[in-house]
Amino acid sequence: MHTKSEPTSELSFDDFKATVLNDYKIAVTSRECSLLGRREVLTGKAKFGIFGDGKEVPQLAMAKAFRKGDWRSGYYRDQTFMMAIGHFSIENFFAGLYAHTSIDNDPMSAGKQMGGHFGTHSLDENGELKNLLEQYNSSADISPTAGQMPRLLGLAQASKIFRNVPEVKTDGLSNKGNEVAWGTIGNASTSEGMFFETINAAGVLQVPMVISIWDDDYGISVHAKHQTTKENISEILSGFQRNEDEAGYEIIRVKGWDYPALMDAFEKAGKIARENHVPVILHVTELTQPQGHSTSGSHERYKSKDRLQWERENDCNVKMREWMINNQIATDEELQEIEKDIKRQVREGKRKAWEAFLNPIKKEKKTVLNLINKISAKSENGRFINSISQNLIDEKDALKNDVIIAARKTLRYVAKETSDDITALKNWVTDYITKEQPNYSSHVFSEFDTKATNIAEVAPEYKDDSETVDARVVLRDNFDAIFTKYPNSIIFGEDAGTIGDVNQGLEGLQEKYGELRVADAGIRETTIIGQGIGLALRGLRPIAEIQYLDYILYAMATLSDDLATLRYRTHGKQTAPVIVRTRGHRLEGIWHSGSQMGSLLGLLRGIYILTPRNMTKAAGFYNTLMQSDEPAVIIECLNGYRLKEKLPVNLGNFTTPIGKVEVLRDGTDITILSYGSTLRLVQQAAQELQASGINAEVIDAQSLLPFDLNHDTVKSIAKTNRILVVDEDMPGGASAYLMQHLLDKQKAFKYLDSAPQTLTAKPHRPAYGTDGDYFSKPSAEDIFEKVYSIMLEAKPKDFPAIR
Ligand SMILES: Cc1ncc(C[n+]2csc(CCOP(=O)(O)OP(=O)(O)O)c2C)c(N)n1
């Protein structure tokens, strides 16, 4: 449908007319999709609909200013833009609405996300990055309002790195940093902290970002008077306006129904951002919602009659149409003809999308009904089975779940019978689940051979006279090796630049690699992560530093909603290999406990969570991850930087495997599984237990997500027949996660002679200070006594009670 072309010189009036007419066709097509889309939901063919009606015309203008190599980070209203850049057809629109699980039909997410969430494909079928300069790029949308903003910052900042860092590799990624990152956001969503944090950060960083605010005065039912001071976002942001002396933003206001003014505004915004790397705020006002917010409600409930009338008159498509007639671009009759034709096209596209969605299910329904009917004819429970079959027949537009429910319920009735048809139905159920489950569960992590868990372990090597150094030096020298070996790697965070991080793991590296590659960042955790996501999407290799693990909570929404779901929600078509560097474990104090691992494990499926026990292990994880394209959080031990470690010679090259445990101490009586700083206490306790005749085997989990892919822990439990998980997280946190793996996945219960147990922190945030720590988290004495009590219960004669 699109005829978007890269810019050329002067247009003739005929060319201009053709361009405008084509734009209008896109706007009308988009609108018709919205109108029919709503009907599809209201008649029950789709679950939920949120559409771009009322925002069509400004998106035509944005698409005109958008160039190949540029990036979008926007939200659910942008269907017209996606159509205009040629990445979203009528059939795609309806396939997304129906949740079609084929990536060909729903290229946005293969049915994983609800319609209205847009994205393009950065990875080819082998998982390799495509040439991003040859295509229009859209990062994949998420539903949380303003969640697109942190990522937008990184998408824009990448251009700055590409333009100003001479050693960085740009092939297929950037043309001298000339790419603009285009953001869109609704007026009400500008109330979110993420919006303000991003606006400030982009002003500080001076990056080529154009943020368009689609302002329709409402956020669902809530009027601007409850959302925005002075009811005017560009007015209150006016302090960000640049002037001759101070860098800042260019702020542009434009009416959302004024086609020529919009074209000018977007062209100007694109030029300023592209050429001068100045961020632009485009406040697009007087927009409408012809059908209300979404299919969940009707706006007649909260908009006055006057407002509704105003919206009808100021509908951007209506205004564009009037302008075209007034300027002799087309007559009313010509436009009616076009509109009629588009209505027909949209109906036709809808029909095709529905058939493509439903036909494969119909086929399965027929197979299943056939088998069920044959089974019911011979079964003593035929009466019950017939009713299942009748229900399925009655379900005219049966979905996959209707079909498989019928099959599974039928099998219950014939559990005691045998026949070829019953076997065939059982096989059908198994095959169907095998075929369908990946459509819903695939691509949480990489499924390509290059995935991080495939990267082989390379041990650190030492010379006979290798120095023993403060452990932070191992990290520092390894980062140095990384920055030399990978010119696209960069690191940034609070205090990461000038002083080389709060523990000097980056000491001297800013001088060596420059202020853009080893950079200080403002105190703004969620945009630090967003920067990482955007930079990684554009082919850079960011290490985003969160100064202390406790403060990762401020970034948790961006990590969980955006980074962790990225590969999953794009069905493997986008990845952001962000390495999040942070430090935790054994900090002391309520907001410095550094041990909220259970929460991370729950919220960050899709990101590796790595807990190296020392800095050599940590450095090895960085080296592993640099060879892959997957994101991870690495939690260094805060109390480990000044401990002594030997300095390896193969810096930048040795690796720590992901998903592999390490046995630190052989034993025969009990297996103790732990990770991070707590391991040092476990090892101390194990030594003391030895003196009491208890021989404990100690295992370092080291990689919590994923945990123990080879199932090595159960091999230890098979030998010792006892398991204790020790963890400084709260009860039911990471220890419960590890235990669930051992019992459910590794079937450790088969080998147990004693009850499986966990030893964790107390169920509160840890109190401050050394004693606060002692009485809040497991101590070596706690570990000793816990193990001892397990042995006492097993062999009371050998282990008399201590207290
Ligand atoms: C973090 C978060 N809170 C609430 C919601 C529910 N929600 C979805 S859209 C919306 C209103 C957004 O209004 P606005 O930003 O003006 O965009 P519009 O829909 O008007 O274009 C709300 C509250 C959400 N998606 N995410």
Ligand SMILES: [Mg+2]
């Ligand atoms: Mg709004």
